[in-house]
Amino acid sequence: MTPRAVARRMAQCCHQLAERGLIAGQDGNLAVRLGPNRVLVTPAGLIKALLRPGDMVEVDLQGRKRRGRHNPTSELDLHLRILAHRPDVGAVVHAHPPVATGFAVAGQDLGAFVLPELILQCGRVPLVPYGTPGTPELGDRLEPHLEGHDAWLLANHGAVTVGATLDVAWIRMESLEHAARIIAAARALGRVNELSSDAGLRLEARRDPARKERKQGG
Numbered sequence: 378m379t380p381r382a383v384a385r386r387m388a389q390c391c392h393q394l395a396e397r398g399l400i401a402g403q404d405g406n407l408a409v410r411l412g413p414n415r416v417l418v419t420p421a422g423l424i425k426a427l428l429r430p431g432d433m434v435e436v437d438l439q440g441r442k443r444r445g446r447h448n449p450t451s452e453l454d455l456h457l458r459i460l461a462h463r464p465d466v467g468a469v470v471h472a473h474p475p476v477a478t479g480f481a482v483a484g485q486d487l488g489a490f491v492l493p494e495l496i497l498q499c500g501r502v503p504l505v506p507y508g509t510p511g512t513p514e515l516g517d518r519l520e521p522h523l524e525g526h527d528a529w530l531l532a533n534h535g536a537v538t539v540g541a542t543l544d545v546a547w548i549r550m551e552s553l554e555h556a557a558r559i560i561a562a563a564r565a566l567g568r569v570n571e572l573s574s575d576a577g578l579r580l581e582a583r584r585d586p587a588r589k590e591r592k593q594g595g
């Protein structure tokens with residue numbers, strides 16, 4: 378995709394995240410890798426539901442602004458940490474999905490084998506210890522959990538999903554919140570029946586076989 382097409386897709390993603398209640402006002406931010414040392418990110422301080430493609434900001438992997446009329450997102454360090462440490466990641470979505478964030482506020486992860494869809498889309502979702510938003514502390518807390526996961530809950534803050542493309546990261550964010558709602562509903566009904574370990578491991582084995590082959594090959 379051209380940078381202009383990427384910017385259009387980012388605006389669409391922001392609009393839909395807002396429409397579905399996964400972000401509110403200025404909440405949330407996106408980053409999409411444009412090339413080896415170029416990243417397109419959402420701007421700071423603007424209402425995401427009203428973002429236009431021309432509002433996006435281009436930066437390099439060192440965080441220097443290269444193009445755009447706005448300042449980059451205050452969570453720029455978080456996005457760049459992920460992109461620097463995970464060359465397989467092409468896009469990052471950070472949002473505040475209410476129910477998934479509720480788990481994070483309660484100090485709970487989504488690592489149990491419960492829903493096949495969550496396992497297939499996101500795998501195990503760990504809880505990252507609290508770090509102050511908009512500071513390097515948040516990236517410091519996330520770094521130890523980067524490998525082997527495509528979604529994270531941020532304690533008392535929100536959630537992050539990644540993917541090879543923006544669409545994949547976007548799908549994972551919506552799937553994460555949908556799964557959190559189902560699990561919360563099951564708890565309200567009095568019981569969450571977990572899948573057997575064998576069933577969960579079979580589902581995990583179906584996730585991203587290309588990554589598994591790369592890992593096994595060194």
